[in-house]
Amino acid sequence: MKRYDLRSDTITKPTEGMRKAMYQAEVGDDVYREDPTTTRLEVLAAQLSGKEKALFISSGSMGNLISLYLNGGRSNEVLTSMNSHILHHEIGSVASIAGVLPIAIEAPRGVLSAANLQGKVKGGEYDMATTTLVEVENTIGGYCYPLENLEGIRDFADTHGLKVHMDGARIFNAQQAMGIPVKTYAKYADTLTFCLSKGLGCPVGSLLCGDEAFINKALTVRKILGGGMRQTGILAAAGLYALEHHVDRLNDDHRRAKAIAKALEESDWARVDMEGVQTNVIFFTVPGFNTNEVIKELAEVGILANHEGPIVRLVTNLDLSEEDSDEVCSLLKAFKPRKLS
Numbered sequence: 001m002k003r004y005d006l007r008s009d010t011i012t013k014p015t016e017g018m019r020k021a022m023y024q025a026e027v028g029d030d031v032y033r034e035d036p037t038t039t040r041l042e043v044l045a046a047q048l049s050g051k052e053k054a055l056f057i058s059s060g061s062m063g064n065l066i067s068l069y070l071n072g073g074r075s076n077e078v079l080t081s082m083n084s085h086i087l088h089h090e091i092g093s094v095a096s097i098a099g100v101l102p103i104a105i106e107a108p109r110g111v112l113s114a115a116n117l118q119g120k121v122k123g124g125e126y127d128m129a130t131t132t133l134v135e136v137e138n139t140i141g142g143y144c145y146p147l148e149n150l151e152g153i154r155d156f157a158d159t160h161g162l163k164v165h166m167d168g169a170r171i172f173n174a175q176q177a178m179g180i181p182v183k184t185y186a187k188y189a190d191t192l193t194f195c196l197s198k199g200l201g202c203p204v205g206s207l208l209c210g211d212e213a214f215i216n217k218a219l220t221v222r223k224i225l226g227g228g229m230r231q232t233g234i235l236a237a238a239g240l241y242a243l244e245h246h247v248d249r250l251n252d253d254h255r256r257a258k259a260i261a262k263a264l265e266e267s268d269w270a271r272v273d274m275e276g277v278q279t280n281v282i283f284f285t286v287p288g289f290n291t292n293e294v295i296k297e298l299a300e301v302g303i304l305a306n307h308e309g310p311i312v313r314l315v316t317n318l319d320l321s322e323e324d325s326d327e328v329c330s331l332l333k334a335f336k337p338r339k340l341s
């Protein structure tokens with residue numbers, strides 16, 4: 001039985017072309033800043049993000065952590081969405097390592113606006129933490145930030161002397177879905193992280209982008225965190241390959257996600273958030289049925305899904321072809337959940 005792994009877009013394997021680029025990469029010791037391929041990737045990332053400089057890092061979590069460490073600061077507060085990755089999936093490192101207290105803010109679909117931030121900024125009292133940073137995640141749950149929200153947040157941050165960090169793990173999905181260049185999104189943030197190892201299909205790597213002074217400090221914090229790596233050109237070559245060959249094809253993932261969401265909508269057992277399917281992420285519930293069992297029953301027909309509580313998540317990705325996507329739609333149409341909740 002063929003398996004269709006839709007748990008995440010992180011599960012993809014490097015393509016032949018990418019492996020070849022990795023094999024052929026020119027390398028040097030990047031802790032000495034002598035890896036030419038990594039330097040090329042960092043220059044390209046700076047250009048794409050419209051920032052002065054970029055730094056190759058091991059993961060999206062490391063990018064968020066470095067930005068929170070430098071722009072948040074110990075005993076200060078960061079305003080973040082109730083749904084954010086830093087809050088739920090980075091093991092509290094924002095607090096335990098960066099020393100920043102995250103303040104979770106409720107907002108529709110997790111997308112913050114200046115209105116959500118009103119009244120949340122603290123400081124000036126000896127017994128209070130000071131708010132230093134706003135963190136936004138774009139895309140969040142596959143949903144793209146409207147530019148007017150970012151504009152409002154930037155104005156709000158400037159008014160209150162706050163920095164803005166954008167967790168753009170999937171920012172290229174937003175670029176392709178909305179036709180808004182990464183650098184346009186990035187101009188509302190002081191710092192941006194984007195990931196190569198999600199929709200772009202690389203085995204490892206993220207980029208942290210910001211102004212020169214920030215990236216120079218980030219280099220030191222990366223070392224503190226044990227993130228100085230040596231012949232990183234092998235990994236950076238995968239990133240360069242992905243930025244050349246795998247950005248436009250994100251539209252395929254988005255089209256397939258919409259087709260799968262439609263198949264779910266047409267079923268008599270799933271309730272799907274159609275409006276939320278802007279990129280490659282689909283959320284649905286299975287009212288009246290036990291979600292743990294639904295996940296197992298889907299696996300029995302070859303569909304691997306993730307869930308958090310009652311919400312099931314499917315993510316289209318580079319390893320799911322058009323034929324695979326059609327087959328997933330057929331399997332979902334024929335599927336019947338069995339175990340009642």
Ligand SMILES: Cc1ncc(COP(=O)(O)O)c(C=O)c1O
Pocket residue numbers: 010058059060061062085137139167169170195197206
């Ligand atoms: C929105 C978001 N931010 C950050 C990360 C962290 O990335 P990494 O797994 O590379 O640490 C993820 C990972 O899935 C993510 O989805």
